[in-house]
Amino acid sequence: MISAVVLSHNDEQVLAKTLKSVSWCDEIIVVDDYSTDKTPLVAKKFNATVRKRHVDGDFAAQRNFGMSQARGPLILFVDSDEIVSKDLAQEIQRITYHVSRITSGIVGYFLKRQDYMYGRPLTHGETGSVRLLRLAEKNAGYWNRPVHEVWEVKGPTAELSHPLLHYPHPNVAQFLKKINEYSTLNAQYLYSQQVHVPVWHIAAYPVAKFFRNYLLQLGFLDGTPGAIVAIMMSFHSFLTRAKLYMLWHDNRLA
Secondary structure, three states, X not given: OEEEEEEEOOOOOOHHXXXXXXXXXXXXXXXXXXXXXXXXXXXXXXXXXXXXXXXXXXXXXXXXXXXXXXXXOEEEEOOOOEEEOHHHHHHHHHHXXXXXXXXXXXXXEEEEEEEEEOOEEEOXXXXXXXXXXXXXXHHHEEEEOOOOXXXXXXXXXXXXXXXXXXXXXXXXXXXXXXXXXXXXXXHHHHHHOOOOOOHHHHHHHHHHHHHHHHHHOOHHHHHHHHHHHHHHHHHHHHHHHHHHHHHHHXXXXX
């Protein structure tokens, strides 16, 4: 039995495609951050079980809650802006029910993720090499970090061949909004871990990140979308470090 867990918040425009792509799963759990649109109604059309819970800036806790609500021994996490292709669905069904998975002791699987921006696939830069642990046994581990969360499992893992399709940021304004929100959460997390950042990192690190994404990792080959991603991710690095620096500065003055 495979349970799909999807986090949601005001996703009525995109959720249907996501849920349709996991309709082959034995169970669908939608953990909804008290949406004010028709997200719960969309979820129920796909016979999903809706559990309401405030995310409160901690996406790992939200995922762990979703996992606790699932009945299946295997959990597949899919975000509301992602789609499981037919090829990936068939691969998951094939390998998870295969006896070799049991005899090899594999407890989790990394998925490649294919990003699309403004209708164009991104095959270079940091988005072109993303690997995410999204399919694993329920009791193999837990999610950690409130943002940019990681599923930490104990046991052997493998990687699947077909990618998870990702359609983030329908426009630049939404991209900027997410960067602002996530950089705040990331800075708060780093501050709680007693991480300090030198002043020169605030300027130097974003420049180095842009150089790596756009030039070393060939982001320029993805055209204008590749340039936008490289700039935005560098801006994310700048905001995270600037906000972290200000947290230390403000608390020293307090």
